[in-house]
Amino acid sequence: MAHEQWQTQIDAYLDGELNAEAMHALDAHLRTCPACAADVLARVQLKRAVKTAGTRFTPSADFRSKIQKQIATKPRRSWNFGWTLATATLALLLVAGAITTYIGRQNLHQQQIYSELADLHVATLGSPNPVDVVSSDRHTVKPWFQGKIPFTFNLPELQNSEFTLIGGRVAYLGQTSGAHLIYQIRKHQISVFMFPESAADSLGNSSGVERRQTFNVETWTQEGLRYVVFGDAAPEDIQKLSELLKSTAKS
Amino acid sequence: MPLFEQLYNFAHWLAQNREEAEDLVQETYVKALRGYSSYQPGTNFRAWMYRILRNTFLTSRTGLKAKMTVPLESEEDGGAPVVADTQTPEAILIDRSNQALLHSALEELPVHSREVLLLCEVEEMSYQEIAEALEIPLGTVMSRLSRARAALRTLVKQKLEKS
Numbered sequence: 131m132a133h134e135q136w137q138t139q140i141d142a143y144l145d146g147e148l149n150a151e152a153m154h155a156l157d158a159h160l161r162t163c164p165a166c167a168a169d170v171l172a173r174v175q176l177k178r179a180v181k182t183a184g185t186r187f188t189p190s191a192d193f194r195s196k197i198q199k200q201i202a203t204k205p206r207r208s209w210n211f212g213w214t215l216a217t218a219t220l221a222l223l224l225v226a227g228a229i230t231t232y233i234g235r236q237n238l239h240q241q242q243i244y245s246e247l248a249d250l251h252v253a254t255l256g257s258p259n260p261v262d263v264v265s266s267d268r269h270t271v272k273p274w275f276q277g278k279i280p281f282t283f284n285l286p287e288l289q290n291s292e293f294t295l296i297g298g299r300v301a302y303l304g305q306t307s308g309a310h311l312i313y314q315i316r317k318h319q320i321s322v323f324m325f326p327e328s329a330a331d332s333l334g335n336s337s338g339v340e341r342r343q344t345f346n347v348e349t350w351t352q353e354g355l356r357y358v359v360f361g362d363a364a365p366e367d368i369q370k371l372s373e374l375l376k377s378t379a380k381s
Numbered sequence: 382m383p384l385f386e387q388l389y390n391f392a393h394w395l396a397q398n399r400e401e402a403e404d405l406v407q408e409t410y411v412k413a414l415r416g417y418s419s420y421q422p423g424t425n426f427r428a429w430m431y432r433i434l435r436n437t438f439l440t441s442r443t444g445l446k447a448k449m450t451v452p453l454e455s456e457e458d459g460g461a462p463v464v465a466d467t468q469t470p471e472a473i474l475i476d477r478s479n480q481a482l483l484h485s486a487l488e489e490l491p492v493h494s495r496e497v498l499l500l501c502e503v504e505e506m507s508y509q510e511i512a513e514a515l516e517i518p519l520g521t522v523m524s525r526l527s528r529a530r531a532a533l534r535t536l537v538k539q540k541l542e543k544s
Contacts, residue, residue, distance in 0.1 A: 139528065141523075141526065142523070145501060145507075145526075146507075147508050173530075176530065176533070176534065177502055179481070179483055179504055180487070180498060180499075180502040180503070181502045182480070183480055183483040183484055183487060183505035184388065184390075184394070184487065184498075184499050184502055185390060186393070186394070187389060187390045187393035187394070187399075187402065187483065187501055188386065188390070189385065189386060189389040189406070190402070192404075193389075193403050194382070194385065196407075197382065197385070197406065197407060197410055197539070199384065200382070200410070200411070201410060201414070219417045219420075220413060220414055220417055222475070223420070223426050242507075247459065252424070279384070369542060
């Protein structure tokens with residue numbers, strides 16, 4: 131497919147409107163095309179900026195109470211079967227809407243966090259200096275974080291595994307600092323994020339590896355920390371690295 | 382009240398005026414109560430509410446004025462794709478101090494571009510939901526979105542160059 135044709139699909143891809151086959155095809159193209167990958171990053175940034183800027187106007191408390199009163203009193207003024215049925219139907223819709231809104235907000239918050247992590251992952255891999263401490267030795271990387279983040283952590287021994295530690299850097303989720311480690315398996319680079327649990331408490335624990343923002347992700351909390359393993363490696367590799375981290379954190 | 386904040390935010394963006402936004406939201410709830418029989422259970426409640434609000438807006442004085450600004454290009458033509466360059470306006474917009482610039486760019490977009498962009502980015506509606514809320518075909522949603530994003534990007538670039 132010509133370069134321009136891929137570009138016409140990027141909006142639908144980011145809006146989650148492509149079918150699975152087209153999504154995978156574009157995923158594969160993005161791994162080999164820096165121009166399209168940069169375009170995706172720019173469009174993600176624009177989407178996020180519009181979302182933030184677009185959530186701008188808040189109704190006043192007076193106006194809210196005015197509408198609430200109006201909805202509550204309307205049936206009494208013209209009490210008849212039609213109004214009763216209308217009010218009951220609207221009340222049911224509102225309850226259903228409230229539940230949907232609550233779930234929607236939770237999902238929205240989760241999506242925002244995953245979107246931030248996707249930005250961190252993509253921006254880091256695209257940077258000429260992706261990590262601030264370059265070392266495959268966990269005994270070098272771990273002490274480097276001392277005094278830079280408000281917690282400590284253990285890193286797994288990788289001697290008998292396919293994973294290599296590339297290094298680490300300090301990352302921020304919201305206003306909270308945490309550790310961002312880069313691991314490599316074959317040609318894939320995987321981000322491991324560690325933040326205090328409270329920094330992303332809406333994420334919950336994923337049931338195994340999930341697909342988020344076109345990446346494979348596993349997340350869990352352990353010993354007061356939120357772990358997120360994030361990358362384009364195969365789900366089995368994400369899971370293997372997650373298991374290594376989980377067993378190390380336990381010990 | 383579910384959707385209250387979202388409807389108000391959307392109404393304010395359409396009307397660009399607090400009093401008019403309040404009138405729009407108030408009338409939307411009244412019409413929703415009166416016209417409950419037109420709501421088909423099992424269909425999208427959110428799209429139904431936004432449709433009422435938007436139709437109310439289109440019959441208001443500001444809405445009638447906005448209706449006269451129609452897109453000149455073919456509705457199905459997505460326009461030129463948005464292509465990234467080295468110093469992207471998007472990267473600059475990450476800086477929150479540029480929020481005012483983006484607010485003013487959004488305000489300057491024609492209503493048909495602003496509404497489709499807000500429903501997609503702020504309300505995170507699917508294309509199908511947007512089509513239901515705006516009562517337009519799916520293909521038109523996609524082409525309007527594409528054109529709205531391109532127009533926003535151009536406006537942002539122009540404003541960045543001026544500032």
